[in-house]
Amino acid sequence: MLQRIAVAALLSVAFPAFAQNVPAAYPADYAQTITAARKEGKVVIYSALDTKAAQPLIKDFTALYPDIKVEYNDMNSTEMYNRFIAESASGQAGADVMWSSAMDLQVKLVDEGHAMSYASPEAPKLPQWAVYKNQAYGTTYEPAVFIYNKRLVSGNDVPQDHAAFARVLNGETDKFKGKVTTYDIEKSGVGFMFVVQDTKYFPGMKDLEKGFGAANYKVYSSTGNMLEKVSSGEHVLGYNILGSYALVRAKKDPNLGVVLPKDYTLVLSRVLFIGKNAKNPNAAKLWTDYILSTRGQKLIGSDVELFAIRNDVDAEYTAASLNKQLGNNVKPIPVSSEIVAYLDPKKRLDFLNAWKAALAAK
Amino acid sequence: MATIAKPTLEVAAPRPAAAFVGSLPRALTIALTAFAVLAPLSLIVYQSLLSAPFFDAAKRVGLDAYAFIFADPDFWSAVRNSLLIAAGMTLIAVPLGAVLAFVMERTDFPGKRWIEPMLLVPSFVSPMVLSFGYIVAAGPVGFFSIWATDLFGGAPWGLYSIAAMAVIAGLTHVPNVYIYASSALKNLGSDVEEAARIAGASPFRVAVSVSLPLIMPALLFSAVLVFFLGLELFGLPLVLGDPEGHLVLSTYLYKLTNKLGTPSYHLMAAVAVCIVAMTVPLVLLQRRLLQNVRKYATIKGKAGRLRELPLGRWKWVAVVLIGAWLFVSVIVPMTGIALRAFVTNWGFGVKLAEAFTLDNFHSVFEEPTHVRAIWNTVLIGTVGGALTVACYTAIGFATHRRNDGWSRVVDYLVLVPRAVPGLLIGLAFLWVFLFFAPLAPLRQTIFSVWLAYTVVWLAYGMRLISSSLMQVSTELEEAARTVGASRGRISREITLPLIRHGLLGSWLLVFMIFEREYSTGVYLLAPGTEVIGAQLVSLWQGGAIDVVAALSLINVVLVFIGLALALRFGVKLRD
Numbered sequence: 054m055l056q057r058i059a060v061a062a063l064l065s066v067a068f069p070a071f072a073q074n075v076p077a078a079y080p081a082d083y084a085q086t087i088t089a090a091r092k093e094g095k096v097v098i099y100s101a102l103d104t105k106a107a108q109p110l111i112k113d114f115t116a117l118y119p120d121i122k123v124e125y126n127d128m129n130s131t132e133m134y135n136r137f138i139a140e141s142a143s144g145q146a147g148a149d150v151m152w153s154s155a156m157d158l159q160v161k162l163v164d165e166g167h168a169m170s171y172a173s174p175e176a177p178k179l180p181q182w183a184v185y186k187n188q189a190y191g192t193t194y195e196p197a198v199f200i201y202n203k204r205l206v207s208g209n210d211v212p213q214d215h216a217a218f219a220r221v222l223n224g225e226t227d228k229f230k231g232k233v234t235t236y237d238i239e240k241s242g243v244g245f246m247f248v249v250q251d252t253k254y255f256p257g258m259k260d261l262e263k264g265f266g267a268a269n270y271k272v273y274s275s276t277g278n279m280l281e282k283v284s285s286g287e288h289v290l291g292y293n294i295l296g297s298y299a300l301v302r303a304k305k306d307p308n309l310g311v312v313l314p315k316d317y318t319l320v321l322s323r324v325l326f327i328g329k330n331a332k333n334p335n336a337a338k339l340w341t342d343y344i345l346s347t348r349g350q351k352l353i354g355s356d357v358e359l360f361a362i363r364n365d366v367d368a369e370y371t372a373a374s375l376n377k378q379l380g381n382n383v384k385p386i387p388v389s390s391e392i393v394a395y396l397d398p399k400k401r402l403d404f405l406n407a408w409k410a411a412l413a414a415k
Numbered sequence: 416m417a418t419i420a421k422p423t424l425e426v427a428a429p430r431p432a433a434a435f436v437g438s439l440p441r442a443l444t445i446a447l448t449a450f451a452v453l454a455p456l457s458l459i460v461y462q463s464l465l466s467a468p469f470f471d472a473a474k475r476v477g478l479d480a481y482a483f484i485f486a487d488p489d490f491w492s493a494v495r496n497s498l499l500i501a502a503g504m505t506l507i508a509v510p511l512g513a514v515l516a517f518v519m520e521r522t523d524f525p526g527k528r529w530i531e532p533m534l535l536v537p538s539f540v541s542p543m544v545l546s547f548g549y550i551v552a553a554g555p556v557g558f559f560s561i562w563a564t565d566l567f568g569g570a571p572w573g574l575y576s577i578a579a580m581a582v583i584a585g586l587t588h589v590p591n592v593y594i595y596a597s598s599a600l601k602n603l604g605s606d607v608e609e610a611a612r613i614a615g616a617s618p619f620r621v622a623v624s625v626s627l628p629l630i631m632p633a634l635l636f637s638a639v640l641v642f643f644l645g646l647e648l649f650g651l652p653l654v655l656g657d658p659e660g661h662l663v664l665s666t667y668l669y670k671l672t673n674k675l676g677t678p679s680y681h682l683m684a685a686v687a688v689c690i691v692a693m694t695v696p697l698v699l700l701q702r703r704l705l706q707n708v709r710k711y712a713t714i715k716g717k718a719g720r721l722r723e724l725p726l727g728r729w730k731w732v733a734v735v736l737i738g739a740w741l742f743v744s745v746i747v748p749m750t751g752i753a754l755r756a757f758v759t760n761w762g763f764g765v766k767l768a769e770a771f772t773l774d775n776f777h778s779v780f781e782e783p784t785h786v787r788a789i790w791n792t793v794l795i796g797t798v799g800g801a802l803t804v805a806c807y808t809a810i811g812f813a814t815h816r817r818n819d820g821w822s823r824v825v826d827y828l829v830l831v832p833r834a835v836p837g838l839l840i841g842l843a844f845l846w847v848f849l850f851f852a853p854l855a856p857l858r859q860t861i862f863s864v865w866l867a868y869t870v871v872w873l874a875y876g877m878r879l880i881s882s883s884l885m886q887v888s889t890e891l892e893e894a895a896r897t898v899g900a901s902r903g904r905i906s907r908e909i910t911l912p913l914i915r916h917g918l919l920g921s922w923l924l925v926f927m928i929f930e931r932e933y934s935t936g937v938y939l940l941a942p943g944t945e946v947i948g949a950q951l952v953s954l955w956q957g958g959a960i961d962v963v964a965a966l967s968l969i970n971v972v973l974v975f976i977g978l979a980l981a982l983r984f985g986v987k988l989r990d
Contacts, residue, residue, distance in 0.1 A: 103954060104784045105962065124942045127953055131672050132937060135842060142470035143849035145858075158677065204764045237657070239674045271658040274673075277960045278657070285762025286556045306760045396676035405674070 076346070079174045087118075089335035095122040096336035099137065099148040101130040101155065102323070102359070109356035114343050121336050130155035130242065134162070137328075141167060146330040149337035152192070152323060152344075154295075155242045157392045159324035163189045164393060168326040171338055175345035178363055180372075182387035183322055191322030191388045192344050193353060194360035194372040196296035197247050199312040200280065200303075202289045206310075214316035215255045218292060222264025229268045234279050235292040237272035239405060244274075247293045247319055249395055249404070250386055254317050259411055265292075266412030284308045295321070300370070301358045313379060320375070320385040322362060440903075444813040445821055451870045452828045454851065455843035456691075459835065463684035470850070480685035490686070493667035500581045500652070500663060501645025507585025509638045511740065512592025513630075517622040518733050519593075520600040521608065523723045525730070530737065532978050536745045538590035539927035539974050540752075541948055543650030543955065544967040545587060548748030549574055550654070551755045556762045558754070559747065575659045584651055586744040588644060592637040595879060598920035599633035599886065600626065608724060618729045632885055636878040639701045643833050643874065646690055649934055664690055665836040680842075687835045694834045698827055749971070755964035775965035785966060788945040792930055793973060795865060795946060800925040803869045804876060804918060807925075811880040812906050816889070829873040837934030840871055845938040859941040867935050872928050876921050883917025884910065923981050930974045 075083045090096075100107060104127045111123045128136070130153045140147045153159050162168065168188040176184050183191030199218065201211050210225070212218035222229060236244020252258050271288060273279050276298050282288045284306050291299075296311065303309045325344060327337040343349045347366050354361030354368025361371040376383055386392060395401050458469065463481070467474040484490045518524050519531060537545065553559045553574060560570040573579055603626065611625045627634065649665040656666060668686045672678045726733060755761065758770040779785045810829070814822040832840060844867040848858040857863055887910055895905045911918075933948030940949050947970050954963045 103959060105778065105782050105959065108782065126940070126942060128937070128940075129953060131678060135678055136845065136938060138468065139470065139842075139845060139849055142468070143855075145849060145855060161677065202763075234658075237670075240670050240672075242673050242676065245673075245676075272660065273657050275955055277955055277963075278654070281960050282658075284760050285551075285554075286764065287550075287554060287762070308760050308762065308765065398675040398679075401674075401676050 076174075076342075079342075083174070086335050086338055090333070090339045091118070091120040093333040093336045094120060095124055096149050096333050096340050097124045097126070097147060098150045098152060098340065099126050099128065099133045100150075100152040101128070101133060102152070102357075103127045106357055106359075109352050110344070110349060113348070113352055114340065117343065117348075118336075118339060121339065123340075130158060134158045137162065137167070141328070141330060144330075146328055146332060148328050149331040149333045150325060150327055150340050152325045154195075154321060154323050156191075156321065156324050156386060156388060157242065157246055157396055159189060159326060160185065160388060160390065161393050161396055163326055164390065167329055169329045169331060169334060169337075171327055171341065173338075173342050173345055175342050178365065179345065180362070180364075180385070182385060182389065183362060185324075185388040189324050189326040189388055190341065190345060191362055191385075192325050193297070193321075193323040194362045194375060194385070195321045195323070196313055196360070196375060196383075197293045197319040197321065198296040198299050199314060200283050200291035200294050200299050201310045201312070202283050202286050202308055203310045204308055205286055205289045211310065211312060212290070212314075213312060214314050215251070215261065216257055216316065218290075218314075219257050219261040219264050221290070222268045223260060226264075226267045229290060231269050231271065232287075232289045233265065233268050233270045233292065234282060234288040234290070235265070235270060235272060235294075236276075236279075237274050238408065240272075240274035243295065243321065244293065245395070245401075246321070246386065246392065248408070249392075250319050250384065251293075254319075254384055259414070262408060262411035263414045266414065280309065293319075297359045297370075313375075315379070315382065317382045317384050318375070318379055320360075320372075320383055322385060322388060323359070324388055440809075441813045444809050445825060448810055448813075448825060448873075449828060451866065452832055452873070454847045455840055455870070456831060456835070458843050458846050459684045459687050459839065462680050463688045465681050468680050469846075480679075480681040483682055484685050484689070489662055489667055489670070493662040493664050494689075496577055496652075496656075496661055497646050497648075497664040499577055500584055500648060501642045503578070503581030504585035504588055504645050505638055505642045507582065508588040508592050508641050509634060511586075512589045512637065513596050513627050513634055514622060515589060515593050515737065515740075516596030516600055517626055518726075518737065520597050521605070521622075521626060521724050522618060522726045522733070523730075524726060524733055524737075528982075530741075532975065532982055533741055533745055534593055535590045535923075535927060535978060536749065536971070536975070537587035538594075539931045539978070540748070540967065540971055541650060541931045541933045541951060542584075542587065542648070543654055543933060544752060544951065544963065545748045546583070546651045546654035547960075547963070548751035548755070549583065550751070551761065552747045552751030557751065558761075558767075561763070574655055575661070577661055580651060580655055580661070583655070583744075584645060584648060586740060587651075588641050589740065589744065591641060591644070591875075592634070594920055594924050595633045595637040596627075596630055598879060598883060598917050599630035601916045601920075603629055603886070605724075612724060618724055618726050619732075621724060633878075635701055635704055639697055639830075640833070640874055640878065642697060643694060643830065646693065646834060647836055649836055649838070665838075668836055668839060683839055687839050690836070691831055691834050694830065698830055702823075702826070752964055752967055752971070755960070756968040759961070775961040776969075778959075778962050779965050779969060784942075784945050785950065785962075787943065788947045788950045788966075789969065789973065791861065791945055792947040792970065793977070795861065795868070796926040796929040796974075797977070799861075799865045799868070800922055800929055802865070803872075803925050803929075804880075804922045806869060807873070807876040807880050807921065808911075808918060810873075810877060811884055812910075815881070815884045815906075815910070816892070829877045832871050833874045837871065837932070838937060841867055841935040841938045844870075844935075848939070858939070859944070861944045863939045864936045864944055864946065867939060868929055868932055871932075871935050872925065875928060876925050879921040879924060880914070880917055883914040883921075887913045919981075923978070926977065926981070927974065930970065 104125055107125060111125055114123055133153050137148055137151060163185060170188050172187045199212055210221055212221050238245040238248055276295050279291050279294060280299060280302050283291045299311050303311045325341060327334065327341060331337050350361040350363045350366045351368050353359050354366055354371045358370060360375060361368055364373050395404060462469050464476055465474045466477060466479050519527055551557055563570040608621050608625055611621045647665055648663060652663040652666050664686060668683050671682045756775055758767055759772050760770050814825050848854050848863050891909055892905050895909050931948060933952055936946055936949045937952060947966060951963055951966060
């Protein structure tokens with residue numbers, strides 16, 4: 054044993070590049086990237102996923118590359134954006150990797166030239182819509198779901214698709230008055246993005262909005278708050294909730310039920326890119342490839358409890374399992390310029406005003 | 416109308432050179448204070464006049480931001496709600512806090528030592544967590560509400576109205592008034608009260624007509640501060656106002672972060688400038704009321720012994736009053752949080768015994784960042800708090816007994832930062848650390864968080880110190896001066912020892928306030944400098960409410976231990 058360690062140590066001193074195995078099918082010069090990354094010694098990540106949830110990834114990455122320290126900063130997606138643009142304007146880039154569920158803000162940063170071009174060797178394994186300009190990558194496959202309180206709602210009152218949600222609200226308005234919840238689309242970027250997609254796929258959106266208004270729906274900016282309130286019974290139905298968080302909680306919480314809408318299920322993908330002025334660009338590349346690799350994706354689909362985006366991994370939560378359940382009705386939000394359209398203030402305000410008007414409709 | 420320094424103070428005019436050396440520390444203190452306050456604030460004002468982030472090349476100068484918010488009906492409803500809540504909570508917190516301080520400091524109320532730490536609880540729990548505790552305990556499906564429904568067929572209260580928010584904010588800000596009033600009362604000789612007592616006044620009459628008027632400066636300061644805090648209130652309306660869509664100024668500002676998709680700094684800054692503008696008349700009013708502070712000086716050369724006032728049958732009134740307040744503002748939310756920390760789920764139809772778990776605590780201690788956050792939070796409260804009090808004391812001496820223009824500038828300077836919502840002032844500090852080169856290397860250290868906290872809470876600690884300073888009568892300082900002591904020596908050897916209670920109280924206050932601060936540090940955090948408050952914000956957003964509850968409970972328990980220790984120490988000093 055000792056001998057083997059000694060040999061390994063000797064080898065790593067003599068041939069640092071070979072101490073780390075280059076994964077199969079990676080370009081030959083990848084060894085140089087690894088060597089350079091080890092010299093950098095750390096990678097700084099800004100992420101909207103909290104540290105606790107990301108811990109398995111951090112541990113596994115460190116096991117793979119023991120010389121590279123992961124400095125993981127969790128903050129909400131707006132803080133990430135604010136910090137990132139201020140830091141780059143002052144010339145003190147803080148983040149090597151930006152990893153956030155605010156897909157639109159991420160794409161906007163890429164469009165404004167804040168990302169480094171990097172063709173990850175893992176990219177061909179991703180769906181095409183998840184690769185943007187070889188700069189940004191979709192890494193997860195998180196459905197938007199309905200949630201309900203199992204003790205208080207049952208049978209036909211549990212909507213299985215969008216039309217049923219609208220029907221329940223408009224048909225049994227009194228029963229659900231003040232008991233339905235969703236994101237405040239003025240405060241939550243993710244919530245806004247979901248309803249924009251809804252208007253694309255669901256022709257009865259106006260009815261649903263009217264139903265929200267009639268049932269005096271309650272809006273929040275925090276997913277946790279909504280899960281808590283539906284679980285406790287203060288509210289009983291939740292719309293467009295980020296499924297990755299909801300399913301994790303539902304596993305431990307007997308009150309909480311989760312429905313993947315049958316007509317179509319929106320899917321959000323956490324977008325990752327490397328900062329253009331990253332101080333540790335090579336380590337950032339390793340992190341990116343790791344997250345997209347089978348090894349990283351497997352963890353994402355199991356311990357991290359998000360959904361793996363790759364079709365070729367086997368885990369509890371994967372795109373493959375979701376697609377199998379729902380067939381062609383999974384509608385991923387593409388990592389593309391399309392989603393940035395509503396960051397135009399005028400367009401966004403118009404949408405918000407139309408939404409408010411529809412809520413008030415009789 | 417400015418009062419000019421009394422000629423008696425100027426015994427001999429120092430030579431010009433000596434005067435320069437003597438005034439150097441003062442000038443330096445004022446300059447540093449001005450920089451620390453004005454750097455972030457001027458960035459905010461400048462930002463409010465632009466059309467894009469100030470570091471963006473595409474920015475234009477103009478008043479568009481103001482035009483936008485003034486045309487937005489949400490803004491006006493937020494202004495109205497903020498004023499209502501701030502006024503309501505001031506009206507509740509100040510009288511209650513004053514009476515509480517009188518009872519605790521001046522009377523033979525039973526079990527004071529045990530009750531005092533309890534009184535401070537609401538002020539060191541992050542309001543976000545406190546409000547969440549209220550929801551678990553007394554929300555629509557909270558356990559108190561379910562009991563009430565079983566007993567009376569309905570809960571006669573609601574949590575989500577403006578009135579409820581004002582009441583909760585008022586009750587939970589009582590400690591802020593209490594700590595000012597009690598520290599002022601500590602420095603008050605009891606001879607006048609005894610005189611009133613002998614003349615036949617009831618304890619209530621003594622409080623209202625004798626003791627409380629004597630500590631008017633402290634009460635006025637705390638009233639203005641509580642009102643400021645009311646304008647800045649964020650966590651409470653975020654959690655309790657959300658469901659009904661009630662906006663206040665800070666939650667309106669928060670909403671502007673995302674309303675246009677990308678953060679609209681110019682709009683946020685414009686709202687902040689409006690809030691600051693609202694505080695100006697308040698400060699002017701306060702200064703007017705306190706023009707002649709000398710009449711409140713009560714520590715004189717011949718000190719009266721402190722004697723406790725017997726409450727007699729008023730004892731029961733006091734017991735009921737304090738008991739009721741403790742129940743509503745401490746026991747209800749704390750049981751809510753404690754309960755939530757030990758269960759997986761709760762609410763309608765849940766048997767709590769079946770939901771019991773210790774996992775929430777395991778997840779806190781398994782996570783190195785949480786453990787680090789706990790240590791850092793304790794550190795920034797104790798060591799950081801002590802440093803902060805030292806800074807505040809320096810500023811206090813720089814303005815003490817100097818009724819010149821500079822003192823007035825400082826008086827206003829220290830008040831303003833707290834009027835700006837924490838999230839935005841934190842962001843402004845990030846800008847300062849990024850764009851002001853000499854400070855840049857310190858950005859990723861805990862110093863940045865400490866500086867931001869210290870500036871934001873200037874008003875708090877400073878006022879406590881200056882109201883103690885005011886109670887030191889000039890005759891003691893004059894006596895020292897006539898025997899030839901320099902200003903510095905008088906400060907060190909006469910004034911400083913006399914205000915030690917004030918400094919201790921101030922340290923305690925700063926400690927508590929730093930423990931619970933949650934929004935200011937958000938933008939300044941880096942690995943290794945995590946604090947619990949900011950951690951809670953990000954956990955709350957993501958959905959890990961189990962961990963939020965467990966971490967808050969740990970926070971409360973830790974601080975409670977620290978507080979009890981400090982108070983024991985304080986009690987010793989009181990003799």
